[in-house]
Amino acid sequence: xxxxxxxxxxxxxxxxxxxxxxxxxxxxxxxxxxxxxxxxxxxxxxxxxxxxxxxxxxxxxxxxxxxxxxxxxxxxxxxxxxxxxxxxxxxxxxxxxxxxxxxxxxxxxxxxxxxxxxxxxxxxxxxxxxxxxxxxxxxxxxxxxxxxxxxxxxxxxxxxxxxxxxxxxxxxxxxxxxxxxxxxxxxxxxxxxxxxxxxxxxxxxxxxxxxxxxxxxxxxxxxxxxxxxxxxxxxxxxxxxxxxxxxxxxxxxxxxxxxxxxxxxxxxxxxxxxxxxxxxxxxxxxxxxxxxxxxxxxxxxxxxxxxxxxxxxxxxxxxxxxxxxxxxxxxxxxxxxxxxxxxxxxxxxxxxxxxxxxxxxxxxxxx
Amino acid sequence: xxxxxxxxxxxxxxxxxxxxxxxxxxxxxxxxxxxxxxxxxxxxxxxxxxxxxxxxxxxxxxxxxxxxxxxxxxxxxxxxxxxxxxxxxxxxxxxxxxxxxxxxxxxxxxxxxxxxxxxxxxxxxxxxxxxxxxxxxxxxxxxxxxxxxxxxxxxxxxxxxxxxxxxxxxxxxxxxxxxxxxxxxxxxxxxxxxxxxxxxxxxxxxxxxxxxxxxxxxxxxxxxxxxxxxxxxxxxxxxxxxxxxxxxxxxxxxxxxxxxxxxxxxxxxxxxxxxxxxxxxxxxxxxxxxxxxxxxxxxxxxxxxxxxxxxxxxxxxxxxxxxxxxxxxxxxxxxxxxxxxxxxxxxxxxxxxxxxxxxxxxxxxxxxxxxxxxxxxxxxxxxxxxxxxxxxxxxxxxxxxxxxxxxxxxxxxxxxxxxx
Numbered sequence: 001x002x003x004x005x006x007x008x009x010x011x012x013x014x015x016x017x018x019x020x021x022x023x024x025x026x027x028x029x030x031x032x033x034x035x036x037x038x039x040x041x042x043x044x045x046x047x048x049x050x051x052x053x054x055x056x057x058x059x060x061x062x063x064x065x066x067x068x069x070x071x072x073x074x075x076x077x078x079x080x081x082x083x084x085x086x087x088x089x090x091x092x093x094x095x096x097x098x099x100x101x102x103x104x105x106x107x108x109x110x111x112x113x114x115x116x117x118x119x120x121x122x123x124x125x126x127x128x129x130x131x132x133x134x135x136x137x138x139x140x141x142x143x144x145x146x147x148x149x150x151x152x153x154x155x156x157x158x159x160x161x162x163x164x165x166x167x168x169x170x171x172x173x174x175x176x177x178x179x180x181x182x183x184x185x186x187x188x189x190x191x192x193x194x195x196x197x198x199x200x201x202x203x204x205x206x207x208x209x210x211x212x213x214x215x216x217x218x219x220x221x222x223x224x225x226x227x228x229x230x231x232x233x234x235x236x237x238x239x240x241x242x243x244x245x246x247x248x249x250x251x252x253x254x255x256x257x258x259x260x261x262x263x264x265x266x267x268x269x270x271x272x273x274x275x276x277x278x279x280x281x282x283x284x285x286x287x288x289x290x291x292x293x294x295x296x297x298x299x300x301x302x303x304x305x306x307x308x309x310x311x312x313x314x315x316x317x318x319x320x321x322x323x324x325x326x327x328x329x330x331x332x333x334x335x336x337x338x339x340x341x342x343x344x345x346x347x348x349x350x351x352x353x354x355x356x357x358x359x360x361x362x363x364x365x366x367x
Numbered sequence: 368x369x370x371x372x373x374x375x376x377x378x379x380x381x382x383x384x385x386x387x388x389x390x391x392x393x394x395x396x397x398x399x400x401x402x403x404x405x406x407x408x409x410x411x412x413x414x415x416x417x418x419x420x421x422x423x424x425x426x427x428x429x430x431x432x433x434x435x436x437x438x439x440x441x442x443x444x445x446x447x448x449x450x451x452x453x454x455x456x457x458x459x460x461x462x463x464x465x466x467x468x469x470x471x472x473x474x475x476x477x478x479x480x481x482x483x484x485x486x487x488x489x490x491x492x493x494x495x496x497x498x499x500x501x502x503x504x505x506x507x508x509x510x511x512x513x514x515x516x517x518x519x520x521x522x523x524x525x526x527x528x529x530x531x532x533x534x535x536x537x538x539x540x541x542x543x544x545x546x547x548x549x550x551x552x553x554x555x556x557x558x559x560x561x562x563x564x565x566x567x568x569x570x571x572x573x574x575x576x577x578x579x580x581x582x583x584x585x586x587x588x589x590x591x592x593x594x595x596x597x598x599x600x601x602x603x604x605x606x607x608x609x610x611x612x613x614x615x616x617x618x619x620x621x622x623x624x625x626x627x628x629x630x631x632x633x634x635x636x637x638x639x640x641x642x643x644x645x646x647x648x649x650x651x652x653x654x655x656x657x658x659x660x661x662x663x664x665x666x667x668x669x670x671x672x673x674x675x676x677x678x679x680x681x682x683x684x685x686x687x688x689x690x691x692x693x694x695x696x697x698x699x700x701x702x703x704x705x706x707x708x709x710x711x712x713x714x715x716x717x718x719x720x721x722x723x724x725x726x727x728x729x730x731x732x733x734x735x736x737x738x739x740x741x742x743x744x745x746x747x748x749x750x751x752x753x754x755x756x757x758x759x760x761x762x763x764x765x766x767x768x769x770x771x772x773x774x775x776x777x778x779x780x781x782x783x784x785x786x787x
Contacts, residue, residue: 067476069469069472069476070473073469073473174596178786182746182748183511183567183568183743183750184567184568184750184774185565185566185567185568185570185571185774186487186565186567186569187565187567187596187786188463188487188488190488190490190491191491191492191495194491194494279465280464280465281465282463282464282491284463284464284488286462286464287464289462289464324458324460327428327459327460328456328457328458328459333428333429333430333459334428334459334460
């Protein structure tokens with residue numbers, strides 16, 4: 001026995017799960033990793049473009065914060081990304097892989113747009129907006145409800161199901177943008193009710209995006225409270241941890257799945273409403289612009305904590321704006337900024353590994 | 368629990384710090400803005416090219432042949448006018464959403480006094496931006512609304528590209544004739560394929576003029592059109608071209624912006640008439656010729672107008688004479704003999720007004736020759752036909768508005784699907 005044990009070669013290093021880590025150590029790791037990421041991306045950008053990396057960083061920062069307008073624009077992008085991230089969070093916390101946010105937001109937006117087109121001159125503005133709020137929430141909720149029911153009843157794969165629902169939503173939008181395109185056949189709806197502004201969400205204090213930002217702030221705090229302090233939030237956590245445990249303690253898993261997806265979809269519907277009635281005032285296949293997928297990363301990076309999510313959504317929105325500015329300023333292709341963003345996010349995700357696990361090196365041969 | 372609270376506190380703190388940073392940024396931004404304002408007003412007085420700053424908003428980037436054409440044309444105009452690098456700012460990958468308006472505003476903040484946008488869907492956002500900044504000129508390519516909006520600082524531009532398509536069609540027709548003469552196909556098998564983006568007047572006008580050009584030299588030609596439902600979708604365009612090739616089309620052309628269709632043609636060894644620019648490098652064996660709009664004459668015209676304090680037309684249509692409609696070099700390897708000469712002759716005829724592309728005696732609709740047609744020139748939600756466009760024996764394309772409005776479905780062309 002003893003001989004056998006000696007034959008097993010100890011590897012140079014092995015990885016062990018940390019039992020716990022002091023909070024400041026975790027943040028130290030995160031900070032160090034971001035610095036390393038910045039250094040590597042600086043090196044890559046220097047090698048590829050021969051531009052001064054420091055200059056590239058300053059352009060990234062000025063792209064996001066350079067003028068008052070850019071800050072508002074950044075906040076708007078942050079708010080929309082955060083709204084969708086918050087929307088998918090309860091589903092993900094329940095381990096329901098809802099990758100259909102893109103479609104749920106899009107149908108929500110489509111519902112608002114259709115109301116604006118069809119009832120723009122028939123209803124008074126407050127009533128029209130009320131109808132839009134209701135229909136877009138309903139549309140988003142229904143889009144999420146369908147895969148939820150199938151999952152709860154027949155245990156279908158929700159990842160595939162929600163993904164496929166995205167394509168249906170996109171084609172629906174394509175159909176309606178054709179039907180209502182101006183001029184004929186252009187495939188563009190144009191700005192809806194451009195002269196009457198019917199169905200446009202009101203502008204607060206002369207700041208186009210303020211209302212959106214405030215609504216998203218309320219949604220974020222609401223979701224924090226809901227997940228943290230409500231019985232529903234607790235049930236979601238239990239179902240996510242173990243469905244058997246949930247059943248054992250008398251939680252109806254089906255009910256929780258359906259209820260949570262309804263909430264998730266409804267919030268996506270609100271995001272669609274804000275995008276269409278709040279800012280774009282039109283609908284197209286690009287309205288959501290991939291935020292439904294980026295939101296998954298944002299939500300996961302924040303470990304499904306709504307308050308952290310403000311930070312992670314900020315990070316992504318900031319990098320996005322900054323990177324776009326880099327490509328404008330240095331005449332580079334957009335792919336370049338995607339590379340930089342990829343490097344930074346790769347490192348941040350990697351840092352979570354070192355927070356969860358520790359690397360132990362082989363000790364010197366003991367005598 | 369305690370740890371979580373601490374972390375949350377830090378997160379909140381970080382957000383607070385960022386907010387403060389951004390507010391500090393605000394102050395700087397404001398002072399910049401006032402600087403810009405004063406310099407632009409003095410520029411009006413001195414009215415020299417040195418005070419010009421040009422912005423361009425592109426839907427995609429250089430990977431799209433359409434956007435590349437805009438970018439290259441601006442580079443050429445810049446050189447010709449002697450503008451420096453920092454007098455031109457190009458924003459790429461700007462979607463047709465509120466982001467377009469944001470991009471335009473940002474260009475204004477940087478001191479641009481003339482801003483171009485290249486995609487159809489940018490138009491309403493450019494109009495909004497124009498309303499907010501009356502001292503900045505907003506020029507939108509391919510749009511339809513400037514002539515009815517009548518805003519002093521919002522303008523549309525296009526070129527009579529149907530003439531270019533017609534010329535490219537002649538090259539296609541001659542290639543078909545060559546195939547018929549060599550016995551490769553019979554006269555009845557002279558079927559062309561066309562990959563279109565949308566069932567939209569601009570596309571219909573384009574493929575019809577291309578077909579009429581081919582028909583003017585090869586009377587037995589017919590054409591099939593497959594729509595993709597997108598201006599830029601490489602896979603869909605490749606698939607559409609492949610589908611057309613497999614349904615007996617012996618020559619392909621396209622009105623969509625990726626390399627999808629030309630690549631499919633090169634792979635299948637089917638001759639291709641391209642758009643937006645030469646694809647000879649990628650398709651050396653099958654590329655015949657390409658028509659394209661050169662936007663440089665418009666850039667020059669509009670930039671000079673701003674510098675000299677002149678008005679820019681609401682609605683500007685470039686043509687062969689302004690140098691806006693161009694044909695690339697003919698690829699001798701793929702084209703039929705004598706193509707260049709035939710094109711040159713046709714150019715002279717078009718310039719002299721001897722030939723009109725949409726001559727009503729050259730086509731029929733439902734078996735009948737048209738002597739009257741009302742087109743929807745003034746854009747409205749109900750597509751109301753408002754302007755008589757046929758007179759003196761031809762359809763007057765791009766005369767009442769720069770953007771095309773020819774949307775007749777003429778005999779000899781079959782559309783395989785309808786898209787958006």
